[in-house]
Every structure is written in structure tokens, then in C-alpha cells.
Amino acid sequence: MAHRSRTSSRVVGALLIGAVLCGTAACTADGSPDDRSGASDRPNSTTVAAVQKAVKKGAELNSLSYRLSGKVPGQGTVKGKASFSLRPRAADMRMTASGGVQAGEFSVRLVGDAGYLGGGERAAAVLDGKHWLKFALQDKEAGGFGGMLRQADQDPAAQASLLAQSDDVKKAGEETVAGVRTTHYAGVVDVAELLKKRADKSPLDAGRRTKVVEQYQQLGVSELHLDIWVGPGDRTVKLRERAQAAQGPLDVTIRFLDANKPVTVQAPPASDTLDLARKLRESKKELG
Template sequence: MAYRSRTAPRVVGALLTGAVLGGTAACTAGGAAGGRAGASGRSDAATVAAVQRAVSKGTGLNSLSYRVSGKVPGQGSVKGKASFSLRPRVVEMRMTASGGVQEGEFSVRLVGGAVYVGGGGQAAAVLDGKHWLKLAVTDDGAGGFGGMQRQADQDPAVQASLLPGSDDVRKVGEETVDRVRTTHYAGVVDVAEAAKKPAGKRPLAGERRTKVIEQYRELGVSELKLDLWVGPGDRTVKFRQRARATQGPLDLSIRFLDVNKPVTVQAPPASDTVDPEQKLKEASRRLG
């Protein structure tokens, strides 16, 4: 099974690209340096309350579609679109990466307890002409691909939940985003301090927030710059995250699209999919 060792880096690359998705991903800056410049002292209660209302609506979502673009540490520039639903639990990401170790188009689908990773012609070149690799998703993250499961449990709205905890969250001003009138808020978050603060009243939201913080720590991020654009009805319209990670700058902008609308994800045809687990079972039967 020579395809395994050659495909694994592409799988990991696709995961990081989507992340962060989710991917997903929430901070800013060409780096942490100069982090709190422009802050006007400690946050005022009205500003924090406005941001918290937007965050509360975001973390209560069951489904979301969004566009993402920017830079991911070690992966170069990325852009694409993603949709996810928590009930039923499905994810679909379509990403393009350039200027990094992994380049090209990648697709990730999570459906029916399995994650499918595709890379178009690139995947076909190493998968005997097939375009998708199927991986089992397990609760303990076995097999080295537990990140796929973590990604399915995260979303940009959860990443934005770190902003109200910033010591200098502030109102930047009124701005128009894609013809939508919004209020722009910003702040700097210390990752270590964020980990010490209460996660919130909803157990699931708290668990997802904790996983987001762990993800930033794994990237070597100590300080985040977060920007949030809030539109009518306290709905998040856009979110940006910037930071300096171990492997380079993180700078992702996420434009929220459809909220709480049905998300349907189809598993790729079995005839166009390589299933390593099934191949191992078949080999085991042949060997007795």
C-alpha cells in the first residue's frame, strides 16, 4: 500500500488548510508585536455587552456556511468555502492553497462517521486513479487523524467567543461589508489567560471553546488579534484572526454566509474512493 505514506501529508495539509478551519480558526496581525497599539484603555461595559450578544448568537448556531481567505502557518495562502452542521454532524470544505508546502485544490467531507479527503488530479495520481481517501473518525482520534474530528466540532463562531474576554475589546467604528452595514469591534487576547477564564453556561459551547484554545497552543500562538463585524440582529457578518505562530503568520478572514440553513453533504461514490481500513481487512482475510 504505497499510497499511504505519500498521501498522509496531503491529508494533513488539507486539514490545516480547511481549518481551521476550521476550520475550523480567529486572530490577527502580521504578528503579535505591536499587539495592543491603538487600544483606548480597558473595555467599557456597553462594548463588551454588544460583542457578547453577537458571540452568544454565534455559539448557538446549529449550521453555518462561510468563505475563508488568508494565510495559514506553514501552508501559505488559502481561500475557499465551508459549510457545517452539528445535528446532523456533517462538514464540507473546498479549499485552494498556494505558496506553501501543500499546493492545489483540496476537498474535505465529513459524513456518516467518516471523513473523505480529495485532491482532484493530485489525489488520483497517488490513489490508483481514484479521487478520494476515506478515513474513519473515532472518539479517541486514533490513526493520527483525530484533527478531523476536532475540526468537525469547531466553527468560527466559537473562535469569536474569545473576544469578549479581551482586556481591551473596543468599538472601532461603523463599516459596510459587502453592502451590509456593520459595527466593527476589535481586541487582543492572551491565549494563556483565556484558558483560565470560565467557558460559559453551555457545556458543548464550553468544550468547543476549550478545543479552540488548545489548537492555538499547538500552533505556538500566545497572543491573538481579533476583529468582529456585527450586522443587524446582532449577527456576525465577518471575523478576522491574526497571530504569530511557530511556523509563521496566521491571518484569516471569515465571511459568514447562510446561518441555520440545512446543510447536505454527500459521501463520494465508493467506486471513486480508497478505503485503507477496508484494504487492511481484505488483506487480513487473505492471510487468514
């Protein structure tokens, strides 16, 4: 039983890691970090002020729904949709991966301090017929799995806010995104320096900012290329993040959808869920 529990945990972790990594800006799309998105204007006060206004609007968001797509190194092409809220804490990510080792459909749900990873029939094959694996986010016994779920608990508004800290933020032009007229801004930020310097007059909560920076550090990102497209009302319409991470190039494009609308996430049925912490406790008892 103990051996099977450990094997199941490892296998389902391999099945679901692609979905979680995609939720932490580990997707790739066309282009590379060296592509500066055609930015040509020198930094100026008007550009900086416009980006700061968009950051302020994003910081005010309590909930957001968004789509993302791209390619995860070693995982294949990934696309999906996610919704999250800060208060109450909840998130629902649904991903489809193809062309890679982790091909299939995956789901990640966060409900309070509990996280759930689902991998369909492939997960059921190694989880005693269950389709979901439950983790307590703060449970040290969950090991690396708890870290995976914390990474999935991302905050796109906080990610976009980092552009305001770029020393070379530029206006890259005017573009229409999904029928919305937007202004495109781009810049590069030094991830290591983000926590060293104070974000003057930043409307973003310090905890949210620190959390997103640490996520990039965990991925081994040192230099982050950011592009945002800002529409009417200073609302961010699209975000693109690019970097060279420890395991290869990372690139993700996020299309912001509904903002500040109710997000309801339900835990999977207990009858269809394997509780990792309980399994680990049972294994320890069996081992004496």
C-alpha cells in the same frame, strides 16, 4: 502493498494539509498580530455588552456557511468556502491554493464520524485512481490524519465568541462590510488562560468552547488577536483571527454568509474512495 499504502497515506496527507490548516485559522492576510486594527476606545460596559450580544446570537447558530481567504505560511495563497452544521454533524470545505508547495484544489467533508479528504487528480495519482481518502475520526489507526480532520471540523461562531473573554476588548469604529453597516470590535485573548477561568454567563456550550480553545493550543498559539464586525440584529458579519503559531504567523478572515439554513453533505461515492483504516488493516495482515 504495505509499503505502497504507507507511501500513499503520506503523500496525500502532504497534498491536503494546506486545506485542513486553512480550516483551522492557519491562513494569513494583510497585517500582523501587532496590528491592533485601530482600536482606540478603553473597555467599557457598553462595548462588552454589545460583544456579548453578538456572542449569544452566534451560540444559537446550528449551521453556518462562510468564505475565507488568505495566505498559509509555506502553502501560498488560499481561498475557499465552507458550510457546517452541529446537528446533524456535517461539514463541507472547498479550498484552492496557489503559489505554494501544495498548489491545487482540495476538499474536506465530514459526515457524522467519518471524514473525507479529496485532492483531485493529484490524489488519484497516489490512491490507486481514487480521488478521496476516508478516515474514521475516532479511529486511532488513522494516526495524524484523524487529527487533521478534527481540526477541519471548526466552529467559526465559537471562535468569534472568545472575544468576549478579552480583557481589553475595544470598539474600533463603524464600517461597511459587503454593503452591511457594522460596528467593529477588537481585542486580545490569552489562550492559556481561557480554560483556566470560567466564562461567566456564556451562552456557548462548554464543549464547543473547549474544543475551539484546544485547536489553538494544538497550533501553538498563546496570544490570539480577534476582530469581529457586528451588523443589524447583533449578527456577526465578519471575523478576523491573528496569532503567532508554532510554524509561523497565522491570520484568517471569515465572512459569515447563510446562517441556520439546511446543510446537506454527502459522502463521496464508495467506488471513488480509498478507506485508510481498511488499507492499514490489509497491510498488517500482509505483514503477518
